[in-house]
Amino acid sequence: MAIDLQKGQRINLKKENGSDLQNVCVGVNWGVIEKKGWFGGVSKEAVDLDASCVLYDGSKNVVDLIFFGNLFSKDGSIRHSGDDLTGDLSGDDGLDNEIITLDFSRLNPSVEFVAFVLNSFQGHDFADIPFASIRIFEGSPSRVNNVFATYNIAKEPNFSGSVSMVMGVFYKRNNEWKFNAIGEPTRDRELEETVVTVQRTYL
Structure with a gap:
């Protein structure tokens, strides 16, 4: 899988050996202002x-919503590492502050779209955050095998003025999972609004 996946690019989730990607992690790392x-x-x-x-x-x-107030999906396929309320206090430590893990083998069969989004709980403008990066990778919270989407939202001009974004969407076609690397900011202020934005625009 390509490490330098570009925003808006769509890929299938086949490994080099032909097997299907089984576990995916989304990690977010950011610093204090x-x-x-x-x-x-x-x-x-x-x-x-x-x-x-x-x-x-x-x-x-909507089948399920996993966030800091609901750390596990009903089917057991997704788990959230927990709420980080501060960010890196002493500079970039290179570690993810929050990680969401997805196991495709346990996913409810009725689910056809899995969207990952990011919101600033207190309404901090992404442009004011000194560093904020996102990576979507194969592996586990303690092991990164292949990174196939990365976003640096603190240094992208189009993120200025925004407090929410859609990171990417996994979607099922012909019983196979694919990935759309969206990486787009939205004008939403709350998570509930972003859920609707994804429904209307990105599925």
């Missing part, structure tokens, strides 16, 4: 970004 004080000091403002996963059936109805 630093502000200079009157006397040369620097204050740090925590940033609470929330990675979420939405399951839809073939009619685009």
Whole structure:
């Protein structure tokens, strides 16, 4: 699988040996906002970004929603690592602050779309966050095998003014799973709005 997958590119989930991709992780890493004080000091403002996963059936109805308030899907196929309320306080440590793991073998058969989205809980503009990166990879939370989509949302001009984005959507065609690397900001303010945006625009 290509490591340098471009935004908007669609790929199937076949490995080089012809087998189907089984486990996928979505990791998000970000830092706190630093502000200079009157006397040369620097204050740090925590940033609470929330990675979420939405399951839809073939009619685009929501089947399940996995987020910081619901860490496990009903069918056991998806798990969320938990809510990170601050971001990296001492600079980029290179580790994901939140990780969502998907096991395709356990996914409810009625599910045909699996969307990953990101929202700023407190409404921080993506442009104000010093670093914020997303990677979608094969493996587990403790092991990265192949990265097939990455986004650096803090340095992309089109993310300025936005507090939500659609990272990507896995979709089923002819009983095979494929991936659409969307990587687009939205004007939504809340997770519930982003769920609807995905329904209307990205499925």
